[in-house]
Amino acid sequence: MNNQPSFFIALFAALLLLNISCGKDDKCVAGTGGAVTIAAFPKHHNLHIYSEAMPGYPDSAFVKFSPPTSFVTTSNPAEYDLVVAGEAGEDHIHLENLKCGDYFIFMTGWDTSSNERVSGGIPYSISETSGEIDLEIPVTE
Numbered sequence: 085m086n087n088q089p090s091f092f093i094a095l096f097a098a099l100l101l102l103n104i105s106c107g108k109d110d111k112c113v114a115g116t117g118g119a120v121t122i123a124a125f126p127k128h129h130n131l132h133i134y135s136e137a138m139p140g141y142p143d144s145a146f147v148k149f150s151p152p153t154s155f156v157t158t159s160n161p162a163e164y165d166l167v168v169a170g171e172a173g174e175d176h177i178h179l180e181n182l183k184c185g186d187y188f189i190f191m192t193g194w195d196t197s198s199n200e201r202v203s204g205g206i207p208y209s210i211s212e213t214s215g216e217i218d219l220e221i222p223v224t225e
Contacts, residue, residue, distance in 0.1 A: 114185025135170030
């Protein structure tokens with residue numbers, strides 16, 4: 085009977101620890117509704133790609149929240165959770181209101197130096213809960 089208070093204290097400590105660790109994971113789930121902005125810069129052969137450099141071909145950013153390890157990149161907007169078109173003359177796209185978490189960012193654009201469509205993407209993890217992050221996205225033919 086003397087072990088009952090020790091048992092309840094140990095149980096309470098275990099539940100508290102479990103609650104803290106679960107709460108930590110819940111806070112960092114990729115998606116919108118946060119206070120982080122990524123300024124995504126598509127780069128090809130060390131050159132920035134400018135949106136609408138070729139009329140009708142705006143840069144585009146395709147973002148997948150919490151991508152599975154088997155995620156296959158595509159430029160099909162239906163495969164992504166967020167799609168943002170670039171503004172004419174800009175060399176980056178703002179991906180706003182993101183939460184911390186894991187993302188896959190895929191970009192397309194028109195490279196005037198090679199006169200062709202370029203695309204590419206990278207996985208990226210956000211640990212911050214606010215602020216702006218400059219991120220270069222390598223793109224290729």
